[in-house]
Each structure stands twice: as structure tokens, then as C-alpha cells.
Amino acid sequence: MSDAFYRAVRFLGTPPFSMTSAPVVIGVEHVPRTGRCLIAATHQSPYDIPILIRHTPRLLDFVSIVEVFRNPLVAWFYGSLNAFPLDRSRPDAKTVRVIVDRLRRSRAVTIFPEGGFRKGTDFVVHTRRIRPGSGRIARLAGAAIVPCVIINSQAYSRPVSWLPLRRTRYGLIYGAPIEPTFEPEVIEAKLIDAFVSLHADLSERMGAAR
Numbered sequence: 001m002s003d004a005f006y007r008a009v010r011f012l013g014t015p016p017f018s019m020t021s022a023p024v025v026i027g028v029e030h031v032p033r034t035g036r037c038l039i040a041a042t043h044q045s046p047y048d049i050p051i052l053i054r055h056t057p058r059l060l061d062f063v064s065i066v067e068v069f070r071n072p073l074v075a076w077f078y079g080s081l082n083a084f085p086l087d088r089s090r091p092d093a094k095t096v097r098v099i100v101d102r103l104r105r106s107r108a109v110t111i112f113p114e115g116g117f118r119k120g121t122d123f124v125v126h127t128r129r130i131r132p133g134s135g136r137i138a139r140l141a142g143a144a145i146v147p148c149v150i151i152n153s154q155a156y157s158r159p160v161s162w163l164p165l166r167r168t169r170y171g172l173i174y175g176a177p178i179e180p181t182f183e184p185e186v187i188e189a190k191l192i193d194a195f196v197s198l199h200a201d202l203s204e205r206m207g208a209a210r
Helices: 003-020 048-055 066-070 072-080 093-104 134-141 153-157 184-208
Strands: 024-026 037-041 060-065 084-086 108-111 145-151 171-174
Touching (some): 003 048, 024 184, 037 134, 048 060, 048 171, 060 093, 066 072, 066 084, 093 108, 093 134, 134 184, 145 184, 171 184
Parallel strands (some): 024 171, 037 108, 037 145, 060 084
Antiparallel strands (some): 145 171
16 A cells, blocks of 8 residues: 555646536535545546545545456556455455455545446436445444545546636535444445435535536
């Protein structure tokens, strides 16, 4: 792991987003500044990750899909950012152990409970479905889950969005932590409810900010 590399990437990567966007960011105070923290975020594009790096006050260890680690260059870059792979094709006890270990070391770990990019009608707000496991991890590690919803990160897939005009619109909202004192199924149900309510709140705030 390399926190120094993470900080360097955040320092160098922040200006392009600052010059191109006018984001709506809500609820940063819900992210604990110290101690174990599990952030569960929605996932609609690869740009969710740099947006989370930019706006989250903690250094984040990301759980990424194993497929991206098959590219040696990407594997080096992600690994240097403290990310580690998850094999979605089977129960991955090794990755669960890594997550729990890092949380018990008071790090902040980011997971994407939908299991991949989810857009349109596949988005959790519409399906109310996530992959099981986040509740069990929270219980094992004794870590509260901070729900996070990101809207319109996919705007950066358009080259024009990178022009330094501060016109690119995206939103990020963190919700109140969900304590790990409930049963895993209850934690995950609360997480889904949080995604739905946070998405509605952020959508309203982004509309009001236009």
C-alpha cells in the first residue's frame, strides 16, 4: 500500500475536475475522520472513483473487480492506490478477509454493493437490489456503513466535459452511517433505503442549484 502515492494522485487529479465542474456535494460530515469506515457507493461509471477520491476527506481503499487487475499496468496503478481485486464469479473469502483486516486497522474501505456499473432501470434506486455481503462485512469488522450516491459521473465520458468551463454537472451525497449492530440482512435493507432517499435528496438539490 502507498498512502503517499494516493495523496500525489489526488493532488494532481483534483485540478482537472475543479476547472471543469460545478458539483453538488452534500453530507461530507457523515464520513468519520478517523477509525474504521466502510463506504458503500452507487456505481454508474469509472469516474465514480476519481470523484470519490476528490471529495472524500479520508484516504480510501477501493474494492475493484478482478478483471481490471489482469492488465499489468492497471494492476500496478490500482494497487498503488491501495485498491485490491474482488472475484464476482464466486464467493471470494480472501477479499472479505482483506476488507475486514483493513477496516480493523482503522482504514476506510469503499465498496460498490451493486456489483458493477448500474444505469437506467438497472440502477439500485429502481431495482432495490444489491449483491449480498456488505452487511456481513460490516458485522465482521464492527464497522458502520456510510451510504453514498453519485449522480452523473458518466458525463466525463464525453470529451467536451473536460473543457475548463466549470459546466460539467455531477452530484455526490453521503448519508448517515448505518451501525453494524443489526443483522446483515437488515443492514443491507437499510442501505437500499438510504440509496433511494439520498438519490431523491441529491436530485432535488441538483435541480435547485441549476
